[in-house]
Amino acid sequence: MKPTLVLVGRPNVGKSTLFNRLTKTRDAIVADLPGLTRDRHYGHGKVGSKPYLVVDTGGFEPLAKDGIFHEMARQTEQAIAEADAVVFVVDGRVGITAQDKEIANKLRKLERPVLVAVNKAEGMKHTVVAADFYELGLGEPFPVSATHGDGVRDLVEMALADFPEPDEDDAKDETPRVAIVGRPNVGKSTLINALMGEERVIAFDMPGTTRDAIFVDFERNGRKYTLIDTAGLRRRGKVFEAVEKFSVVKTLQSIEDANVVVLVLDADQDISDQDAHIAGFVVESGRSLVVAVNKWDSLDAYRRERIKVDLEHKLKFLSFATFHYISALKGLGLEKLFTSVDRAYAAAMAKLPTPKLTRVLLDAVARQAPPRHGGIFRPKLRYAHQGGSNPPLIVIHGNALDSLPESYRRYLEHTFREVFKLQGTPLRVQFNTSHNPFATKEVRKIGNPRDTFYKNREKKS
Template identity: 70%
Template sequence: MKPTLVLVGRPNVGKSTLFNRLTKTRDALVADLPGLTRDRHYGHGLVGSKPYLVVDTGGFEPVAKDGILHEMAKQTLQAVDEADCIIFLVDARQGLTPQDKTIAEGLRKSGRPVFLAVNKAEGMRREVVAAEFHELALGVPLVISSAHGEGVRELVELALADFPDEEESEEKDDHPKVAIVGRPNVGKSTLVNRLLGEERVIAFDQPGTTRDSIYIDLERDDRRYTLIDTAGVRKRGKVFEAIEKFSVVKTLQAIEDANVVVLVLDARQDVSEQDAHIAGFILEAGRALVVAINKWDGLDEARREVIKSDLARKLQFLEFAKYHYISALQGTGVGGLFKSIDGAFAAAMKKMSTPMLTRVLIAATEKHQPPKVGPIRPKLRYAHQGGSNPPLVIVHGTATANVADSYKRYLEGVFRTAFELQGTPLRVQFKQGSNPFADRKPAPKTEADENAARSKRRRSRKAYGKKY
């Protein structure tokens, strides 16, 4: 079992920078702005032969009694309960603060091993920087720079010293990554918490509560999933804060990283142009899709019919996706999402044999041939699979550049039906067959070839003279 290191500290002491350093990623948002991280953020690291889990937490405000700061503090306390050891970060440039003392007192009561890391100490004398932090009574302060990597390896080695060596197992990463996306305040974090069965991420009645993309592992019915809670995506013209711009980028990256995307819509609002833009990006990325219409409870029948009509009209290009009408808050209809997620993931990863694809292609062309372009009719000869997530079918033939878009859509529908590809986009790509003899150059003639040719010409002349 991998030990869990939890990073704790007041806002803007460099926890996310250290998280990225320990995981060798850029998964956590980093900016010179306090309060950027709000939820717990998990990552994997390895030092020597010791793998570990590292947890980034939001800025810890233990005295906050309500609001978003109180919710962030609750997340941090939950992370502390899960920890095998705690790395408590303080800021060398700001020095010891009353808030540091309050946090240190709480960490001493947790019963977990605590390692005090004095961060942002690049270019400073270590012994001078560490002196005032002895007052926290958490052992010898370890002076580091998470931005430059100074002292970080020594810190982690010390934190993991009491844990046995363990070879990191290479598990096949074949479980679905599921991104929960949508506009702000449609209930994404509430849905994530409902799927997990715990208050894992902050769900607050305020748009923009989630800022980073949070990856959370889940096991359900002996099957693993990774849920990705993302920030709400607003219209570009309404994104003013630098933090929110970062968040939108992280959301788009999460869609690219996911296998299946759950698009969450608000049933109490009309389907907006922004909903269609997000759906279009998911389609462009080629990700399998499940649509969840949230806040369905309490709506009258007339309103429900309006929403269904609106969906059919504005999101008709998502006809391959399954639709679920749910209430994330009450839990109504949420259980059925996993069946659709599994089906969409299986369709996105499906392997299609070349003989079967070719038979389906031949049957489709016999039923309906490609239309002529001038005097030329494209001839489609065989097909094979070119990739997964999304499934890519490559069709070979002649004059394939002249295949109409309408015929391409026809083939997509035929392949989707034949291979039961419900829940995933499908791409068909055409490849022009080449003449194998077009670029072949004649072999250079040898002296023997030249002599044989001259002898043949002489014999021809003699034969011609005798005849006439």
């Protein structure tokens, strides 16, 4: 098992910057704004031969009794309970604050190592910047610079000193990545918590509670997944705060990094154009898709029928996706939802053998031949092979394929999807047309060799 390092501290001391340094990523949003991180954010790192798991937490305000800061404090306390070692991050340029002392009082009661990282120490004399922090009673402070990397390696080596070298078979397995996306306040975080069976991310009755993309390792029925909780996506004209703009970018990146996307819709609200825009981006990204219509338990029969009609009208381009009607708050419909997630992942990663693809193609052509182009010649489809996965790409070779009508392309796509059971994933079909090597401009310039012979003969005479 990898040891877990948890970063703790008051707001705006540089925990997310240190998280990015430790994981060698830009996974955590960093901006000069306090309270930007709210949920636990997990990442993987390695120093020397020792891998570790690092957890970024929101600004810790242990005295908060209600509101979002109380929820953030609960998340931090849960992370501390999971920790093998705690890194208490303080601001070396500001010095000790009353809030630092409150946090230190809690950390001194722990039965696990606590290291004090005095951040923003670049350009300062280390003995001077560290001196004040001995007052916290947590041992020797470590001056570091998360921005420049100064002292960070020594800090991590000290945190991991008592942990053994990892076994060779501890390599991280590739697991399906499932992104939960949708508009603000549709129940994405509630769905994550229902699947986990614990309050893993903050679910608060306020739009915009989730700001970053939160990665959660998750196991269901013996299979491992990585769930990605994302910030709600609003229309571009409604996005004003710089933080929210960062959140939108992180959500779009999460969609592209995922294998399967669960689009969460709110049954209490009408299906909006923004829902269709989000679904369209998922399809353009080529990601498998499952649609979860949340809060279904609160609707009467008439309203349910109206929602289904609305879905069929506004999201008809999602004919390949499976729709589920769930209640994340009550845990209804989640088993079938994840069955569809598994099916969509299998379809996205499916291996399509060339002989079978070609047989399916030729059978489809035999049932319905492509129409003649201009009433003169008929495109000829010769063979097919797989060109990629996630999403599946089928490459078809033949002659004059650029003249195939869109309706015939859809017919072939439907045939492949039906035969190979590619439910839940977009399917790309690419046509590669063979060209006649004798139909080049150079050959046309030369013309008929026999005509050239007679012209030369006339000149000589």
